[in-house]
Amino acid sequence: MNPTITAFESSPDRGRGLARDMRVRWALEEAGQPYEVRLVSFSAMKEPAHLALHPFGQIPTYEEGDLVLFESGAIVLHIAEHHAGLLPDEANARARAIAWMFAAVNTVETPILDLQTAKFAEGNKPWAEQRLPIVMDRIRDRLKQLSARLGDTDWLDGAFSAGDLMMVGVLLRLKASGLLDECPNVAAYVARGETRPAFKRAFAAQLAVFTGQPLTS
Amino acid sequence: MNPTITAFESSPDRGRGLARDMRVRWALEEAGQPYEVRLVSFSAMKEPAHLALHPFGQIPTYEEGDLVLFESGAIVLHIAEHHAGLLPDEANARARAIAWMFAAVNTVETPILDLQTAKFAEGNKPWAEQRLPIVMDRIRDRLKQLSARLGDTDWLDGAFSAGDLMMVGVLLRLKASGLLDECPNVAAYVARGETRPAFKRAFAAQLAVFTGQPLTS
Numbered sequence: 359m360n361p362t363i364t365a366f367e368s369s370p371d372r373g374r375g376l377a378r379d380m381r382v383r384w385a386l387e388e389a390g391q392p393y394e395v396r397l398v399s400f401s402a403m404k405e406p407a408h409l410a411l412h413p414f415g416q417i418p419t420y421e422e423g424d425l426v427l428f429e430s431g432a433i434v435l436h437i438a439e440h441h442a443g444l445l446p447d448e449a450n451a452r453a454r455a456i457a458w459m460f461a462a463v464n465t466v467e468t469p470i471l472d473l474q475t476a477k478f479a480e481g482n483k484p485w486a487e488q489r490l491p492i493v494m495d496r497i498r499d500r501l502k503q504l505s506a507r508l509g510d511t512d513w514l515d516g517a518f519s520a521g522d523l524m525m526v527g528v529l530l531r532l533k534a535s536g537l538l539d540e541c542p543n544v545a546a547y548v549a550r551g552e553t554r555p556a557f558k559r560a561f562a563a564q565l566a567v568f569t570g571q572p573l574t575s
Numbered sequence: 576m577n578p579t580i581t582a583f584e585s586s587p588d589r590g591r592g593l594a595r596d597m598r599v600r601w602a603l604e605e606a607g608q609p610y611e612v613r614l615v616s617f618s619a620m621k622e623p624a625h626l627a628l629h630p631f632g633q634i635p636t637y638e639e640g641d642l643v644l645f646e647s648g649a650i651v652l653h654i655a656e657h658h659a660g661l662l663p664d665e666a667n668a669r670a671r672a673i674a675w676m677f678a679a680v681n682t683v684e685t686p687i688l689d690l691q692t693a694k695f696a697e698g699n700k701p702w703a704e705q706r707l708p709i710v711m712d713r714i715r716d717r718l719k720q721l722s723a724r725l726g727d728t729d730w731l732d733g734a735f736s737a738g739d740l741m742m743v744g745v746l747l748r749l750k751a752s753g754l755l756d757e758c759p760n761v762a763a764y765v766a767r768g769e770t771r772p773a774f775k776r777a778f779a780a781q782l783a784v785f786t787g788q789p790l791t792s
Binding site for chain 1: 626630631632633641642643644645646647648649650652653667670671673674676677678680681682684685688689692697700701702705706709717720721723724
């Protein structure tokens with residue numbers, strides 16, 4: 359029995375891979391685990407049936423037998439713990455990879471989400487234009503720190519891990535902003551993630567939801 | 576050899592337990608694991624020696640033999656995996672507790688951090704007064720969803736877990752705002768966390784850094 363995830367029936371990103379189901383699809387592809395997808399509308403996400411799976415009315419969720427999970431970070435970690443290739447075997451390296459997963463969602467994604475707020479939710483407010491550069495500078499601070507740590511290595515800590523998957527998944531949200539290009543090694547890191555065959559399969563699958571074209575691979 | 580964590584030499588919260596070392600101290604107390612604390616100044620946090628431990632120049636860090644970790648969520652998870660009492664034994668319940676840890680830092684803390692930004696970092700901006708109610712409403716949305724899920728239970732999913740520890744640790748940041756009081760079951764949930772003996776020991780230890788009074792227990 360394959361696990362089932364949920365994704366937007368109509369993703370606001372128009373299939374650019376920015377919704378959080380992308381991270382889970384990518385992890386499942388890295389793991390070689392087939393999966394089912396149930397699409398949910400914005401109104402259905404706020405209904406009791408979906409709230410029973412996800413208390414905050416978001417996507418993705420993950421159902422596997424009796425197990426129901428929400429939060430992309432937790433789902434990716436669950437997949438990584440049950441399949442080879444996403445977490446190092448050595449205990450300390452494993453703990454560090456998990457630290458990068460938390461860094462992605464708590465330290466790096468926080469200012470990036472504020473950019474979405476500034477541009478969209480508050481885009482028509484009188485302060486929108488003045489506030490945007492402040493929000494972008496906060497992201498620059500984080501990117502510079504990430505760039506300094508990354509240096510000239512391919513991945514954050516040794517081999518590709520779930521920590522890289524989550525970090526690239528979060529950084530993808532900056533592609534349209536131009537901010538990644540200010541840190542060439544971070545831009546190259548994101549591009550390195552995007553060239554992984556598992557990423558490409560996951561990306562194509564979520565794009566197919568938007569285009570309505572079935573996958574033909 | 577006890578693990579060593581880092582904490583603010585001079586915490587901006589004046590010992591109210593809002594800095595992220597509180598979550599780690601609390602987990603260590605729940606686990607019955609003694610620990611050492613190294614205090615760092617704001618300037619030292621941005622120096623190479625600390626950045627080698629924490630690439631984003633924050634606290635807490637965690638050092639235990641050869642292992643160096645950062646991110647409070649990752650450190651609490653590491654402690655929970657190596658001591659009894661913070662994660663359920665049953666595999667599905669364990670995965671759900673970890674989902675609540677990610678929910679705390681990714682879904683609930685994000686709007687709460689924006690409140691700090693609105694009040695402090697942008698408190699002197701011309702838009703501060705008009706923007707504050709919008710930020711508070713975003714937090715209200717999350718609290719209502721959390722309240723609905725919590726219902727009349729003591730903890731989020733069965734017995735107290737690292738998921739509750741992280742969630743209460745995040746919600747503490749709302750105490751001064753009055754927002755918790757709008758959801759009495761959430762306020763009671765936070766208070767329930769605060770009455771745990773391990774919480775009290777952790778709170779006293781971080782307060783003692785601020786007051787400069789050694790602990791006498």
